[in-house]
Amino acid sequence: MSEERVLIAGAGPVGLVAAAHLARAGVPVTVFEQGPKLSEESRASTFHPPTLDMLHALGAAEPLIAQGLVCPTFQYRTKKHGLTAEFNFSAIADATSHPYRVQCEQSKLTRILYEQMRGHPNFELQFDSPVKAVSQTASGVEITIERNGKPETRSGRYLIGADGASSAVRRSLGIEFEGFTWPDRLLVISTPFDFFGVIPGLSSVSYVADPERWYFLLRVPGLWRAMFLVNEDASDERVQTPEFAQSLMAGVIPGISNYEISHMTLYKVHQRVAKTFQLGRAFLIGDAAHINNPLGGMGMNGGIHDAVNLAERLAKVWRGEAGETELERFDKQRRLVTLEAIQKTTIQNKKNLESPGDEFRQSLQAIAADPARTREYLMRVSMIASLQRAAELG
Numbered sequence: 001m002s003e004e005r006v007l008i009a010g011a012g013p014v015g016l017v018a019a020a021h022l023a024r025a026g027v028p029v030t031v032f033e034q035g036p037k038l039s040e041e042s043r044a045s046t047f048h049p050p051t052l053d054m055l056h057a058l059g060a061a062e063p064l065i066a067q068g069l070v071c072p073t074f075q076y077r078t079k080k081h082g083l084t085a086e087f088n089f090s091a092i093a094d095a096t097s098h099p100y101r102v103q104c105e106q107s108k109l110t111r112i113l114y115e116q117m118r119g120h121p122n123f124e125l126q127f128d129s130p131v132k133a134v135s136q137t138a139s140g141v142e143i144t145i146e147r148n149g150k151p152e153t154r155s156g157r158y159l160i161g162a163d164g165a166s167s168a169v170r171r172s173l174g175i176e177f178e179g180f181t182w183p184d185r186l187l188v189i190s191t192p193f194d195f196f197g198v199i200p201g202l203s204s205v206s207y208v209a210d211p212e213r214w215y216f217l218l219r220v221p222g223l224w225r226a227m228f229l230v231n232e233d234a235s236d237e238r239v240q241t242p243e244f245a246q247s248l249m250a251g252v253i254p255g256i257s258n259y260e261i262s263h264m265t266l267y268k269v270h271q272r273v274a275k276t277f278q279l280g281r282a283f284l285i286g287d288a289a290h291i292n293n294p295l296g297g298m299g300m301n302g303g304i305h306d307a308v309n310l311a312e313r314l315a316k317v318w319r320g321e322a323g324e325t326e327l328e329r330f331d332k333q334r335r336l337v338t339l340e341a342i343q344k345t346t347i348q349n350k351k352n353l354e355s356p357g358d359e360f361r362q363s364l365q366a367i368a369a370d371p372a373r374t375r376e377y378l379m380r381v382s383m384i385a386s387l388q389r390a391a392e393l394g
């Protein structure tokens with residue numbers, strides 16, 4: 001007999017958005033997190049307009065905005081020509097209540113959600129509880145978690161795998177993670193250096209194209225994050241030395257070197273999508289379902305869009321307002337837009353930045369000069385278009 005709960009593996013931003021949404025809609029949830037506390041890892045820092053609209057519905061947008069930076073504009077530059085085009089989300093202010101990106105570390109969102117939800121009668125989070133295996137019956141799911149080195153089982157009506165890129169839920173369900181891993185690695189270097197003081201007219205979000213060494217600069221409270229793709233043969237150890245980081249940073253502004261470096265992290269870069277986002281009563285959302293390069297800031301945002309899409313449907317089914325077939329629409333909508341929008345856009349963004357730049361520059365300038373094309377472009381990069389497309393799929 002299944003316990004009457006939804007089980008969620010993973011207390012990252014995506015798992016906690018799903019949990020908060022469900023608990024508030026009257027659905028009891030238990031989140032199992034493998035770590036002893038919420039992750040402090042600094043990865044996503046961009047929240048797009050429709051994601052902020054969704055977080056607003058959970059009461060989480062305002063505290064996030066208070067801790068982050070509101071960025072209405074973003075820019076493209078080329079190393080050769082400097083500023084190429086600047087876009088302002090005010091052009092789509094009729095399509096969102098938040099016509100800007102918010103730059104804020106994802107770990108701030110997880111803390112906001114956890115603080116808001118702890119004590120809620122429908123919400124439970126268990127730390128030090130890695131999910132190891134999953135099995136299903138016609139009426140429920142059973143998971144094996146490890147507690148104090150020993151296996152224990154838990155049962156529920158549904159399971160959501162929000163346990164990140166290496167998802168144990170996805171593996172246990174035997175769902176293929178189709179796609180590829182780029183040979184390049186991504187080095188993220190954080191510095192308190194004041195780029196505003198030395199780059200005239202710089203926006204808090206700037207992508208700089210260059211066939212030799214493109215990069216992008218993102219501002220978060222108190223720091224800039226400079227992200228470089230590293231494609232040389234150098235070992236991971238060598239790439240993470242201060243000397244290597246300084247050599248990359250020295251290419252940003254001629255004549256400026258010896259930056260203060262607060263931290264740096266090296267990441268592998270993948271483009272992968274799970275073969276299905278649903279298997280019976282188990283679902284995959286966020287990085288468990290799809291991963292992509294961070295150009296455009298779409299991974300966590302897309303994951304939060306998955307979480308809201310699924311939670312809305314599960315709540316309807318739970319309350320008896322819709323049949324189980326309602327849940328099939330989650331996979332149908334979210335998997336297709338992940339392939340069509342998120343994967344395609346992030347791969348194209350990478351190609352654009354590493355291209356010689358002239359064609360890319362002309363195309364951006366043509367978009368920026370035409371209000372209708374600017375609007376269409378901003379709907380796409382803000383991810384509003386992908387949500388509209390998902391809704392059209394029915």
Ligand SMILES: Cc1cc2nc3c(=O)[nH]c(=O)nc-3n(C[C@H](O)[C@H](O)[C@H](O)COP(=O)(O)OP(=O)(O)OC[C@H]3O[C@@H](n4cnc5c(N)ncnc54)[C@H](O)[C@@H]3O)c2cc1C
Pocket residue numbers: 009010011012013014015032033034035038039042043044045046047106129130131132162163164165167168169186188267285286287288294296297298299300301302303
């Ligand atoms: C450098 C970088 C920059 C990025 N920038 C952006 C950006 O600006 N915007 C954006 O949208 N995306 C960005 N991303 C992607 C973003 O970080 C991820 O898409 C996001 O973290 C996915 O959230 P998630 O909750 O699905 O997974 P995760 O954040 O990975 O969380 C998964 C959670 O599950 C837990 N867990 C793992 N295994 C188990 C298990 N077996 N049992 C229980 N718990 C488990 C983990 O401990 C973790 O707490 C960036 C990524 C990188 C590397």
